[in-house]
Amino acid sequence: MRSISERLLWVYVFTLPWDGLPIPGMWTITRTAGLVLVGTTALTVLSESRFRKPDWVLGFATAFILSGAMTLLWTISFGGTFQAVWTSAQLLGSAWVVRQTVYIYRPTSPI
Secondary structure, three states: OHHHHHHHHHHHHHHHHHOOOEOOOOOEHHHHHHHHHHHHHHHHHHHHOOOOOOOHHHHHHHHHHHHHHHHHHOOOOHHHHHHHHHHHHHHHHHHHHHHHHOOOOOOOOOO
16 A cells, blocks of 8 residues: 555656646645555555654744644635645645655664
């Protein structure tokens, strides 16, 4: 299951330059690939029971999005603010998928 998520991450990354290319009757090719990737990664996490502990980058990104969502309470342009928060949440989902899927080797002993 993890290898499928890794391959779908490659597909997602390589579709980013064609973000404006629509699929007839659906969203853009990048949104479709991203939606499939997030779903597959969530299934991988659930099936393997291996959830990587979020680091400070995801913590600050989540706090930023929550503060943006709080501005929905007093904004003048609700539609524009909601679109900005939704886009930020999608970027957070992309960052989570990369963090969850990609393994970074860090040596334990300093040289």
